[in-house]
Every structure is written in C-alpha cells, then in structure tokens.
Amino acid sequence: MENVKRGIRQIDRAARTYTAKAVRHTGLNPAELQALRHITYHEVCNQRELTEDLGVDKAAVTRLAALLEKKGYVLRESDPEDGRSKLLRPTKVATALKSQLISVESGFYDWLLSGLPEEEAAAFAATLERLRVRAANERQAGFSHLIAKEGEKPCI
Secondary structure (H helix, E strand, O other): OHHHHHHHHHHHHHHHHHHHHHOHHHOOOHHHHHHHHHHHHHOOEEHHHHHHHHOOOHHHHHHHHHHHHHOOOEEEEEEOOEEEEEEEEEOHHHHHHHHHHHHHHHHHHHHHHOOOOHHHHHHHHHHHHHHHHHHHHHHHOOOOOOOOOOOOOOOO
C-alpha cells in the first residue's frame, strides 16, 4: 500500500513540476499556480476557503493573494457579508491562463496514460473514479471517519 501512496504523490509532483515549467513565462511559482487553480475554478472565493483548500495558514494566503493581485491575476475586494473577509476573483488574464493550465496538465496525463494498454487504462480510470468519489464524500462529511473521536487515536 505504501507504493500506491508514494506513486500518487510522485505523479502529482511530476505533473505540477511539468506544468510550472510549461508556464514559467507567467512568473508564477507552484504555490501561486495552485492558488490560482482554486480561484479560477470557483470564480470567486474568500481567503478562508483558499486557506482550507491549500492547507496553509491565513498569513500565507494573505501574502499569496497580495502577490497574485500585484501580478495582475486576482482582484481582492471586501466581502459584503463579512467586512473583515476578502473575496478573490480571477482577472481576465487568470481566466485565460486557466485554459492553458488545463491543456498543459491534460497533455501530461494523456502522455502518461498513453504508455498503458487501453483495457488497463480503462480499469485504472474506473478504480480512480471510485477512489475520487470516496474521498470527495469523506471530505464533505468533514472527514468524520478519519478524525479521532474523543479518547481515540487518529487514523494515521
């Protein structure tokens, strides 16, 4: 099982590294690209949501948002529902970059899967989809099956 976990992490890291190299002309680092993926996907998000998605602290997201704004990729504005919170919206430049990122990432995964026979690729895709759905459901449930209840050890 350790091989599966390591393999998934290594493939993800390779895809992110390739994507960062393919769009290095933008001047965005991998953390900025990851934040921009989230912002362009959701079209508007607050910094708290970005903090949760990236798994970093509020200060890091604040710095990241300021850099993305300075580089012309996001607009920060006050949240009308919570004046202390900031909303992040992608600019037209960010939206245009989104399609380029999708194309680059798709190209990487197409290349990667082209090394598998068709039936193996289909079986892998089916298994991956079942795992994706399971992970998404657990996330929506607040990771209730994984987070330790009082007096229990966490599932790690």
